[in-house]
Amino acid sequence: MKRVLRADVQDMHGYAVQPSAGMVKVDTMENPFPLPPALRRALGERLAEVALNRYPAERIDELRAALARHARMPEGCDLMLGNGSDELISLLTLAADVPGNTILAPLPGFVMYAMSAKLQGLPFVGVPLTADFELDGPAMLAAIREHRPAIVWLAYPNNPTGSLWDDAAIEAIIEAAPGLVVMDEAYQPFAARDSLDRLRRHPHVLVMRTMSKFGLAGVRIGYLMGRTALVRELDKLRPPFNVSVLNCEAALFALEHVDEYERQAATIRAERARVFAALAAVPGVKVFPSEANMLLARVADPAAVFAGMKARKVLVKNVAGLHPLLAGCLRITIGTPEENTQMLAAFEAALKESQA
Structure with a gap:
């Protein structure tokens, strides 16, 4: 197989997912709330009627229209579906695979921007954020002038920092960019601003x-x-039927009950403020402001705190080794109020243990 498979692929590490059975799972930025029982039953009954023997057809267009209404998509625009954002990132990078093209993004940031560029054989330029995880505007503009990127990725808010960057810096980057600028708004339900x-x-x-x-x-x-x-033009690269009929129907159902998800998002935002205040009050902890559904906390010994929390059945993400700016950092997803209380207790106990 070494002769058949690409050498760079063989040298890569696959995306690691931490085992989480029996844990308070606050490591992957998921919404922690299930649907209420009545809505779960209604969804189950609806999915039971889906024609699994047929390829997705017109229902996909209905989902596109529903998402456009939900997002308040401006006139003159269109909407393309992906099997998660990851597929869209891959397809955009594929579309930009022209000799001499470059991909650019701030770092630390979402790992798929660099990974998709690498897999497509395109150079990736990462521009470090400032020490407080803001965009380094002059450095970004200098990199744009030097590399003339085909795509600039701007996560808004950013993962893993939760930063909702300065509007003036973003506008300057957009004005300077010779190619596409993609505002990745994965965490938009928790943020105060958007890019419409x-x-x-x-x-x-x-x-x-x-x-x-x-x-x-x-x-x-x-x-x-x-x-x-x-x-x-981009949609020409989308695999046919890339969204399953079950996924499509579940998404349409959710958009019909958007008020429930908005209540959940409001709870997460309120809990984010509570958890931020609690972490900020702990001596020896630096917690960074966030407009996403996670917080970044810096401690002296992140490996020890991570292990201590895991021993107490709470799973967070140790991001300290992902980039020099993330030294000492743990990323903590906002869970339910009960999960957050358990997480805070485990965090404080593990921190004290690490300091002993």
């Missing part, structure tokens, strides 16, 4: 969102919005 106005004003801006943080991580629905002519 940028979509209206700039023909080279795309906005990407997902239903994963909305509350359907297991359903794998991502969507991309942009000017109609541009999206239609």
